[in-house]
Amino acid sequence: MxxxxxxxxxxxxxxxxxxxxxxxxxxxxxxxxxxxxxxxxxxxxxxxxxxxxxxxxxxxxxxxxxxxxxxxxxxxxxxxxxxxxxxxxxxxxxxxxxxxxxxxxxxxxxxxxxxxxxxxxxxxxxxxxxxxANPLTRLPGNTTILCETTARIQSQQPFALAYLDIDNFKSFNDRYGYGRGDEVLIVACRILTTVVGELAGSEGFVGHVGGDDFVFMSRPDTIDAICETIIKRFDLVIPDFYDREDRLKGYIDSVDRRGNKEQFPIMSLSIAVVTNERSPIAHPGDVSKIASELKKRAKAMKGSVYVKDQRGQAVGETHSLKTDSITQLPTTS
Missing domain, CATH: 3.40.50.2300 (Response regulator)
Structure with a gap:
């Protein structure tokens, strides 16, 4: 910086x-x-x-x-x-x-x-x-994320940036309390930093936007493997954070933002991946705009999923934002 x-x-x-x-x-x-x-x-x-x-x-x-x-x-x-x-x-x-x-x-x-x-x-x-730095995870926060994003754009080298959101995290917090929620965030941080370190090395970066929102960066040729590995490891460990009864059901009973009763599935990941591999990015604001659209699509799907930016591959087609990987939680009886 x-x-x-x-x-x-x-x-x-x-x-x-x-x-x-x-x-x-x-x-x-x-x-x-x-x-x-x-x-x-x-x-x-x-x-x-x-x-x-x-x-x-x-x-x-x-x-x-x-x-x-x-x-x-x-x-x-x-x-x-x-x-x-x-x-x-x-x-x-x-x-x-x-x-x-x-x-x-x-x-x-x-x-x-x-x-x-x-x-x-x-x-x-x-x-x-x-x-x-985020006080809980000690990961760099928004100022560093912005500087890192700007530096990668200005380098004009290929890069991929992923926004990660933990689905159903709020309902988990409401059900089990913030202490248990913080444990989930710390485990998510460890998974992210470990996987990005293993697969991206010195080209990798992990940041914590706040709450259950994270960012990670790498070269485009490693981003798929990183997303797939993060999803696999997160989905493997996250059921253990639930009480046995909720884990067996596969959901918890809580209320939505309007106060209505609802069943919330086990937490999963929605990851939006933006890349300049096929179409250039000129400003950090462009990254946020593209990622916002991708994240909407990811969150509309069940289970853990990452949606990858495909601009430049099928310009003008509404289906040009392609889902590359979906990892579903196994059903429990």
Whole structure:
């Protein structure tokens, strides 16, 4: 991912060793705006109006030790939410309890200005990934998915992107509770990451849009095998999440979104596969539009199924979106 640094402000709380024109110059050359200050003199109303993205604080600034400096910053309602990198003398490294300090990184003094720039970029990159990651599965979320999709479109190399939705997941949650639902999502995540890792290797990507919606990507020549294997493994394990009575029946009794009683089958997968193999894709929005239509078709079918984009093969025909694989759950007696 390319994290643009243009126009991003850094609050620098210096001491006599770090307040150097070279440091500010290097950061500004990298696209950051540097605001120097001291804790006792900060005009917080100005910072809130145009907030910094990170704080660089040097031990000794305002006469504070790194412990006192960090504690003061973290107690501040505004500054305490920002990522914090501290400058500390090399001789102090073993004296500091880094586990309890609450800083995001440290830089030893003396330092090289180019190293500071790299550490700032890495810190912000980590923060972006952390905020984007789904808290349950730890898979990358929508920001990373968009960046990955855009990168694959711009590379003009063949790629396939699949949207995966777990059918009847809401009724399962209603029946068994969110704790059991979370277990299903974690197992789905493990199946996806394992299968994509096995069959796509470094070409693969898995993301979590949210709820029971996932995305995975690979080269077009591996996407069929990936979808088939995911369906096979999911359908094999998912009945075990149901109570024996419901598992034997093959459905659960619940209510639909209008409050009407309904029988909901065992959970299955609907997968919509979009590819630029035969017809080009110019924008991530095009992917969503095509996938939305494909997913409707997939969800209209019983059991686990993936529907594959066939644009360019039978242009203008309503049946040009072809179902490539359907995996049905075995009937139980």
């Amino acid at each position: 390319n994290h643009s640094s243009a126009g991003r402000r850094i609050l620098l709380l210096p001491n006599e060793l770090t307040s150097t024109p070279a440091l500010s110059s290097a950061l500004e050359k990298a696209g950051y705006q540097v605001v120097e200050g001291h804790l006792s003199q900060l005009a917080l109303h100005e910072l809130v109006h145009d907030p910094p993205c990170l704080v660089l604080a040097a031990e000794g600034s305002g006469g504070h030790s790194v412990e006192t400096l960090t504690r003061t910053l973290k107690l501040d309602a505004f500054l305490g939410r920002l990522p914090l990198i501290v400058f500390v003398r090399d001789s102090r490294l073993n004296d500091v309890d880094w586990g309890s300090l609450g800083v995001d990184d440290f830089i030893t003094v003396p330092y090289r200005t180019e190293d500071v720039v790299h550490r700032v970029r890495l810190c912000l990159s980590r923060l972006t990934r952390s905020l984007d």
